[in-house]
Amino acid sequence: MKLTWAIKQSMIEAVLWDFGGVMTSSPFEAFNRYESANDLPMDCIRTINSTNPDTNAWAQLENNHISVDEFDLKFAQEAKEHGHSIPGSDVLALLSGDLRPEMVAALKIIKKRLKVGCITNNMRSGKGASMAKDTQRAAQMDEVLGIFDVVIESSKLGIRKPNPRIYEVACNEVGVKPENAAFLDDLGINLKPARAMGMHTIKVLNSTQALDDLETLLQFPLR
Secondary structure (H helix, E strand, C coil), rough: CCCCCCCCCCCCEEEECCCCCCECCHHHHHHHHHHCCCCCCCCCHHHHCCCCCCCCCCHHHHHHCCCCHHHHHHHHHHHCCCCCCCCCCHHHCCCCCCCCCCHHHHHHHHHHHCEEEEEEECCHHHHHHHHCCCCCHHHHHHHCCCCCCCEHHHHHHHCCCCHHHHCCCCHHCCCCCCHEEEEECCCCCHHHHHHHHEEEECCCCCCCHHHHHHHHCCCCCCC
């Protein structure tokens, strides 16, 4: 059945995207593979990262308050407190996922009509904003990042999601009011403050669901 799009004009002027877990596969999938391969409890890395979430090693690195070497030691200590042996360097190696072609294609379609921006919690690890470890993958990621009008990185700004300030900065940089912006993220905790500001939010569970929701919001096809 051919889709018929409503004549109603969407009030959205900009679409803001998370990167890891939205434009790429989720690092949580890589965490789970690592846990399985190393006989660790499932989701133990996420548990460590969600303990003292504003001050732990993960938060400090995303805010650029500690170095990669300091993170390696601090995360290992936090893992030890949970009864596990996990070097922080092992976790950093898992962060760069695989690009989702269907999301990249949708981004390009939207770019022709609206402003697009990226808000990413990242670390000064790997090669550039995507944190990719090898040159070829980094180049692929950089090509996608280059599509965005604005890329807001926590490691450069010193503020990370879900701090409301990072969404304010993104809206200001893109030149849009929060109520005229949509934001996609795979974590509900990152969507809550954006929604409180008036932004239209979509929690990304998978590409199909995310694009279905985004098409409904924007009122034009993305596939």
